[in-house]
Amino acid sequence: xxxxxxxxxxxxxxxxxxxxxxxxxxxxxxxxxxxxxxxxxxxxxxxxxxxxxxxxxxxxxxxxxxxxxxxxxxxxxxxxxxxxxxxxxxxxxxxxxxxxxxxxxxxxxxxxxxxxxxxxxxxxxxxxxxxxxxxxxxxxxxxxxxxxxxxxxxxxxxxxxxxxxxxxxxxxxxxxxxxxxxxxxxxxxxxxxxxxxxxxxxxxxxxxxxxxxxxxxxxxxxxxxxxxxxxxxxxxxxxxxxxxxxxxxxxxxxxxxxxxxxxxxxxxxxxxxxxxxxxxxxxxxxxxxxxxxxxxxxxxxxxxxxxxxxxxxxxxxxxxxxxxxxxxxxxxxxxxxxxxxxxxxxxxxxxxxxxxxxxxxxxxxxxxxxxxxxxxxxxxxxxxxxxxxxxxxxxxxx
Amino acid sequence: xxxxxxxxxxxxxxxxxxxxxxxxxxxxxxxxxxxxxxxxxxxxxxxxxxxxxxxxxx
Numbered sequence: 125x126x127x128x129x130x131x132x133x134x135x136x137x138x139x140x141x142x143x144x145x146x147x148x149x150x151x152x153x154x155x156x157x158x159x160x161x162x163x164x165x166x167x168x169x170x171x172x173x174x175x176x177x178x179x180x181x182x183x184x185x186x187x188x189x190x191x192x193x194x195x196x197x198x199x200x201x202x203x204x205x206x207x208x209x210x211x212x213x214x215x216x217x218x219x220x221x222x223x224x225x226x227x228x229x230x231x232x233x234x235x236x237x238x239x240x241x242x243x244x245x246x247x248x249x250x251x252x253x254x255x256x257x258x259x260x261x262x263x264x265x266x267x268x269x270x271x272x273x274x275x276x277x278x279x280x281x282x283x284x285x286x287x288x289x290x291x292x293x294x295x296x297x298x299x300x301x302x303x304x305x306x307x308x309x310x311x312x313x314x315x316x317x318x319x320x321x322x323x324x325x326x327x328x329x330x331x332x333x334x335x336x337x338x339x340x341x342x343x344x345x346x347x348x349x350x351x352x353x354x355x356x357x358x359x360x361x362x363x364x365x366x367x368x369x370x371x372x373x374x375x376x377x378x379x380x381x382x383x384x385x386x387x388x389x390x391x392x393x394x395x396x397x398x399x400x401x402x403x404x405x406x407x408x409x410x411x412x413x414x415x416x417x418x419x420x421x422x423x424x425x426x427x428x429x430x431x432x433x434x435x436x437x438x439x440x441x442x443x444x445x446x447x448x449x450x451x452x453x454x455x456x457x458x459x460x461x462x463x464x465x466x467x468x469x470x471x472x473x474x475x476x477x478x479x480x481x482x483x484x485x486x487x488x489x490x491x492x493x494x495x496x497x498x499x500x501x502x503x504x505x506x507x508x509x510x511x512x513x514x515x516x517x518x519x520x521x522x
Numbered sequence: 523x524x525x526x527x528x529x530x531x532x533x534x535x536x537x538x539x540x541x542x543x544x545x546x547x548x549x550x551x552x553x554x555x556x557x558x559x560x561x562x563x564x565x566x567x568x569x570x571x572x573x574x575x576x577x578x579x580x
Contacts, residue, residue, distance in 0.1 A: 159550050168534055283535025283548045296539045298564055305570045351568035360570035382570040384536025
């Protein structure tokens with residue numbers, strides 16, 4: 125087995141797979157390791173992604189697109205709902221993927237491009253030489269090997285350990301972890317072209333509950349609540365079970381998955397000497413929606429490009445890798461994270477009555493130009509009582 | 523000390539992400555806790571299914 129690579133990628137999700145694919149296509153030697161025995165399983169995702177966002181990295185393929193969305197519905201705590209049609213929501217409307225097939229496709233593409241892949245292989249410790257990350261100790265089916273690399277990309281997901289072992293604190297604040305649970309349900313009556321979001325303290329405290337269609341009578345029905353609100357007797361699963369009993373009493377659950385989604389600000393620093401952190405491990409999930417597939421692919425791709433450049437220059441210390449950190453922060457993705465962080469902070473502090481008021485007035489809006497900004501401006505006009513708060517929000521995302 | 527109910531755990535890693543001590547690790551499909559654990563209970567609080575429990579020493 126080869127023990128020396130240009131790039132070692134830890135994690136076979138979208139961030140790791142795209143990083144490996146990009147680096148391999150640029151002619152670099154890459155090893156991608158995945159601790160699980162199978163790529164893409166178990167799924168820990170509601171599987172939604174915008175159409176344009178997806179197309180930036182991979183051509184849509186019916187083999188892994190479970191549903192195409194035409195509209196989104198937001199349901200207020202009091203049950204009132206507002207509908208966003210595709211023409212209005214623009215790129216916000218997209219697909220529900222089949223991540224088991226999708227993730228496998230991305231890793232297959234990386235392998236086709238020349239990357240080596242090892243599954244059921246865990247990076248158990250970094251190799252550190254004079255403060256510089258130089259690869260990792262890999263454990264695979266009882267064997268232990270050292271693999272050296274000029275740059276290591278930690279794309280090890282929400283449960284990331286690798287960057288912590290390299291001295292980067294990746295701990296997510298309790299109030300900013302979405303404790304989540306999702307059932308893949310079938311035999312249920314749904315609008316199969318619509319994603320539905322339920323808000324409210326009774327339904328999903330400081331989070332939301334979703335129905336994401338995956339077929340005519342099949343959907344991901346899931347929930348994320350703030351870690352702060354979770355505890356014995358009122359966990360994500362308790363809330364979800366209550367909703368499902370009332371809404372889909374005859375539905376059948378054919379998969380049950382749980383997970384944690386970070387909605388904090390991204391890590392303060394996403395590079396170190398010889399190390400780049402990408403995807404969920406870098407905490408670049410959209411703090412408002414909890415969506416992370418695009419952000420993972422984007423940061424994975426950028427990580428590989430910057431690493432390739434640095435390797436070409438023969439310098440892979442933190443300073444040489446810093447362009448990665450700078451570029452994603454100033455990218456549209458980085459700016460969206462910052463803006464959506466403020467919106468999320470605003471929304472979670474809103475009592476149900478105010479949330480109801482906002483959705484009631486949004487129902488009557490003719491949203492020709494559905495930007496966050498116009499929405500807030502219109503809402504201010506219609507909700508004099510909320511002006512002060514909305515003004516703060518508007519200023520914070522300005 | 524921290525007790526992991528393996529029959530309840532969905533091996534999702536939510537707990538790992540919030541551990542202030544870095545004492546938890548999700549290895550493939552099982553969770554491991556090392557001796558850095560201070561039994562602070564943060565992981566038990568956020569677990570979506572209630573698979574973790576802080577038990578008294580005795």
